[in-house]
Amino acid sequence: MLLVPRAVRSACFQVRRMSQASSSPLVTRVLASSVAIADRAGEIVRDIWSTGQLGIVQKTGKDDLQTQADRSAQNCIVASLAKQFPGLTVVGEEGEQDLSGVPADWIVEGNDKAAGGLTCPANLSGAALEELTVWVDPLDGTAEYTQGLLDHVTVLIGIAVGKEAVAGVIHQPYWNYQSTEPNPKIGRTFYGLVGSGVFGLEPASPPEGKRIVTTTRSHSTGLVQDCLDIIKADEVLKVGGAGHKVMLLMEGKAHAYVFPSPGCKKWDTCAPEAILHAMGGKLTDMKGEKYEYHSTVAHRNSEGVLGTAIHSDHTWYLDNIPQQIKDKVKDSLKKK
Numbered sequence: 001m002l003l004v005p006r007a008v009r010s011a012c013f014q015v016r017r018m019s020q021a022s023s024s025p026l027v028t029r030v031l032a033s034s035v036a037i038a039d040r041a042g043e044i045v046r047d048i049w050s051t052g053q054l055g056i057v058q059k060t061g062k063d064d065l066q067t068q069a070d071r072s073a074q075n076c077i078v079a080s081l082a083k084q085f086p087g088l089t090v091v092g093e094e095g096e097q098d099l100s101g102v103p104a105d106w107i108v109e110g111n112d113k114a115a116g117g118l119t120c121p122a123n124l125s126g127a128a129l130e131e132l133t134v135w136v137d138p139l140d141g142t143a144e145y146t147q148g149l150l151d152h153v154t155v156l157i158g159i160a161v162g163k164e165a166v167a168g169v170i171h172q173p174y175w176n177y178q179s180t181e182p183n184p185k186i187g188r189t190f191y192g193l194v195g196s197g198v199f200g201l202e203p204a205s206p207p208e209g210k211r212i213v214t215t216t217r218s219h220s221t222g223l224v225q226d227c228l229d230i231i232k233a234d235e236v237l238k239v240g241g242a243g244h245k246v247m248l249l250m251e252g253k254a255h256a257y258v259f260p261s262p263g264c265k266k267w268d269t270c271a272p273e274a275i276l277h278a279m280g281g282k283l284t285d286m287k288g289e290k291y292e293y294h295s296t297v298a299h300r301n302s303e304g305v306l307g308t309a310i311h312s313d314h315t316w317y318l319d320n321i322p323q324q325i326k327d328k329v330k331d332s333l334k335k336k
Contacts, residue, residue: 121195141241154243158270160293168271192278204252
């Protein structure tokens with residue numbers, strides 16, 4: 001019997017592992033890497049908060065803030081994806097940034113093994129690099145972050161194939177941060193792949209016999225309030241961030257996410273939409289039309305957002321929100 005030295009056996013095992021990883025579908029590999037990258041971005045967000053030096057700047061207008069955490073987390077995400085997937089199209093909220101000085105320990109070269117082991121649906125398994133667009137919101141809920149409402153904050157990485165959002169990662173850096181237990185686990189990450197399911201969080205059903213709606217906390221308008229008045233929800237949860245709102249749907253704390261305003265962008269909704277669809281919910285614009293997520297699409301979600309935890313509930317909101325409300329959503333942008 002031929003004896004193979006241990007070092008050689010180990011090297012062969014590593015080669016096999018690398019070969020298996022590289023032969024798995026690209027969508028799965030990008031998702032698995034994004035899970036690990038989101039975790040690192042969350043650490044950066046927490047590190048910057050702990051310094052007290054948030055580096056807040058005003059971007060394009062009132063209530064449109066950017067912090068050092070936004071910039072740094074995006075650099076981590078974009079540089080890590082570029083390292084692992086050269087040529088991958090990535091669109092980040094903070095625009096083009098200089099990646100030449102990104103610290104080496106911000107660049108993630110590994111992936112999440114559990115996510116990497118997902119079975120990829122047949123319709124996505126052959127997707128090529130040029131078909132993918134990754135949408136990144138490095139710190140969703142910036143206004144809440146600056147105000148210390150840390151549980152509202154999420155890191156979002158959404159993956160689209162062609163026009164469709166198919167996979168997403170939501171990382172909540174401050175989950176459990178108020179725990180009084182000794183050495184509590186801070187932060188959590190969950191992710192979804194349409195056709196495979198949701199992982200990292202066990203979806204819960206919203207309470208029966210009630211209608212609980214989540215909507216914007218910091219970008220409300222008269223049209224938003226008019227819509228809420230018509231729906232006659234039993235309870236309205238006004239929170240920051242699209243990721244946080246979809247999280248409430250997943251946790252069974254709300255039935256619907258209603259936002260008749262053109263305030264969201266594609267990086268806000270790509271990851272949440274994919275995860276919501278993976279768990280059996282639905283997210284569209286206020287008229288029930290799908291948003292597109294290819295690389296050249298307009299960034300703004302000009303027709304608002306309507307999401308439901310249960311797919312079949314979506315029709316109720318479309319039927320009960322008047323057409324005149326839906327028609328005014330896009331026009332409200334002109335008044336800003």
